[in-house]
Amino acid sequence: MIELYHNDMSTCAQKVRLALAEKGVRWESRHLDLRARDHQTPAYLKLNPNAVVPTLVHERVVIFESTVINEYIDDAFDGVPLRPADAVGRARMRLWTKQLDEGLHADTGVLSTSIAFRFQKLDKGEREVQSLIDNVPDPVKRERVRANIFEGVNSPYFKESVLRFDGLLARMEATLASSSWLAGDTYSLADVAYAPYLTRLEHLRMRELWMERPHLANWFERVRNREAYKVALEQWFNAKYLSLMEEKGEREWPAIARIIKEASRA
Ligand SMILES: N[C@@H](CCC(=O)N[C@@H](CS)C(=O)NCC(=O)O)C(=O)O
Structure with a gap:
């Protein structure tokens, strides 16, 4: 299972959703309301100690930092390559x-x-x-x-x-x-x-x-x-x-x- 903890308008979350969409990967949404401070709860801090979105959880492996997540997505899933060949x-x-x-x-x-x-x-x-x-x-x-x-x-x-x-x-x-x-x-x-x-x-x-x-x-x-x-x-x-x-x-x-x-x- 692929879960994405994200926010609708967050730039870093948009970036990860875009990589997932380009690769054609299906994922489950865990939408956080940043105004309600969902990203500062103890449960979320266990996933992402920086108290920010996005966080990707793939088969229980937790990955954060949107640039790292996007390279992971390109490595881990089939679909069109998102890194230049050379x-x-x-x-x-x-x-x-x-x-x-x-x-x-x-x-x-x-x-x-x-x-x-x-x-x-x-x-x-x-x-x-x-x-x-x-x-x-x-x-x-x-x-x-x-x-x-x-x-x-x-x-x-x-x-x-x-x-x-x-x-x-x-x-x-x-x-x-x-x-x-x-x-x-x-x-x-x-x-x-x-x-x-x-x-x-x-x-x-x-x-x-x-x-x-x-x-x-x-x-x-x-x-x-x-x-x-x-x-x-x-x-x-x-x-x-x-x-x-x-x-x-x-x-x-x-x-x-x-x-x-x-x-x-x-
Ligand atoms: N370097 C991090 C930055 C993440 C980040 O700053 N996320 C923002 C949304 S774009 C956030 O969660 N902000 C909430 C806050 O800082 O309180 C990444 O690329 O994932």
Whole structure:
């Protein structure tokens, strides 16, 4: 049996659902409500001590960390290979997935929380928010989450996260100018990994960031037209999150555009 502990709108969970869908693997859903703090319960912490989704359980073997899970899925199940056949392609693929794990995923959390999700958390009341923050196991992440919830776009993390994303999109554009997919001419776990992050930027009304990046825009269009994207992402979209991100994203876009403009002049 394959069980996935996940959340409908979580980028890392989207990434794993996308790999499962591309491979045609059937799985059972264990959906966690992050607002209800299902991921901080003692039972879930036994599976994933980092108190985050996703976690895959395959025949009682527990695997967490979405990049690791996706490589496991490619190794363990039949279906179309999701890693390039050659060593160079695999190295390129891992350079892309590594960047998410080394900071860009955290940057997504900064943007999403500072712009939109902070309002859902603040609605729960002071005591519940403090408890949510105090139960984040990693102390560095704990302080980042605290700043993003209480300070929003004035959080000291916000500007750098915007600029790191802009830099990422520039690198994607340059790569996609000379290859169809991120790691070469075949769709791979690199494309699987980035599809949810572009989707998040789109939901936060930041799509102007690729208006003048035609290769990236074309890549995103091709990614979104895949059947697996519909099954793994679109079918799980949560209307409440979408409207919150749209409303708050629209409001903050001028500040984001200003950050990027000022950095380009500096
Ligand atoms: N490096 C982890 C990151 C997992 C992660 O940050 N998951 C988020 C959702 S995308 C989460 O569970 N957040 C809840 C929280 O931090 O309280 C992975 O790739 O699996």
